[in-house]
Amino acid sequence: MPRRIRLRKVVAPPIFKGYKPYGAHVESKEHIELLYEEYEAIKLADYDLMKHKEASELMGVSRPTFARIYEAARRKIANALVEAKEIKTVYGNAWLEKDWFVCIECNSRFTIPKTISNHNCPLCSSKNIESINKH
Amino acid sequence: MSKIVITSSGNTVKSDFDLRFGRAAWFCIFDDETKETKFYENEHINANHGAGTQVAEKMLELKVTKAISGDFGPKAKELLDKFNVQMVIVQEETTVESIINKLITK
Numbered sequence: 356m357p358r359r360i361r362l363r364k365v366v367a368p369p370i371f372k373g374y375k376p377y378g379a380h381v382e383s384k385e386h387i388e389l390l391y392e393e394y395e396a397i398k399l400a401d402y403d404l405m406k407h408k409e410a411s412e413l414m415g416v417s418r419p420t421f422a423r424i425y426e427a428a429r430r431k432i433a434n435a436l437v438e439a440k441e442i443k444t445v446y447g448n449a450w451l452e453k454d455w456f457v458c459i460e461c462n463s464r465f466t467i468p469k470t471i472s473n474h475n476c477p478l479c480s481s482k483n484i485e486s487i488n489k490h
Numbered sequence: 491m492s493k494i495v496i497t498s499s500g501n502t503v504k505s506d507f508d509l510r511f512g513r514a515a516w517f518c519i520f521d522d523e524t525k526e527t528k529f530y531e532n533e534h535i536n537a538n539h540g541a542g543t544q545v546a547e548k549m550l551e552l553k554v555t556k557a558i559s560g561d562f563g564p565k566a567k568e569l570l571d572k573f574n575v576q577m578v579i580v581q582e583e584t585t586v587e588s589i590i591n592k593l594i595t596k
């Protein structure tokens with residue numbers, strides 16, 4: 356079966372590759388992997404102090420999905436703090452590229468190479484498209 | 491004239507759309523002008539690495555100008571982007587035929 360992946364919009368990727376604990380009595384060799392979208396969920400909810408509904412809309416996911424990502428993020432960070440583990444940020448299912456567009460009608464995502472003058476949706480021809488990096 | 495590749499799980503238009511690019515089972519090349527389809531089996535499906543790049547190269551060889559799949563790996567993306575191949579991501583369980591119908595009826 357073809358694999359199914361959901362891509363989440365990430366508004367601003369983290370500006371670090373990871374965090375390392377220091378001065379730990381027992382250094383953990385393990386690390387946790389914080390996905391970009393998890394970082395984003397924490398940022399929107401706890402740094403930008405957005406309501407979950409708003410944050411989920413910004414990330415282009417449903418509220419329950421947002422809650423799940425947010426919960427996973429908090430648990431990972433708590434685990435890293437308590438067990439003195441390194442945090443690494445990894446790409447996950449985030450959507451970061453520039454110059455990608457989404458069709459509001461059929462939900463396809465696409466690039467528009469400079470050789471193409473037609474800026475309609477390449478699948479359904481709708482003119483109702485928007486840049487993914489608009490926010 | 492425009493050649494469009496649609497990733498497919500089999501070798502007919504009735505086949506399910508394959509959401510993978512580098513590791514798609516088959517590739518359906520649809521000619522926008524003649525409305526003809528041709529199927530190519532993915533020779534790189536079991537490559538340990540670099541399947542995305544090799545498939546992207548194959549598509550460039552076939553003079554594809556548009557690629558429709560469920561996902562593109564970073565290497566494939568980079569290459570297709572460089573050669574101005576339009577990438578279209580559809581994350582829907584569908585068939586090759588229904589994608590072609592969308593392309594035709596537009």
Ligand SMILES: [Zn+2]
Binds near residue numbers: 459
């Ligand atoms: Zn569309």
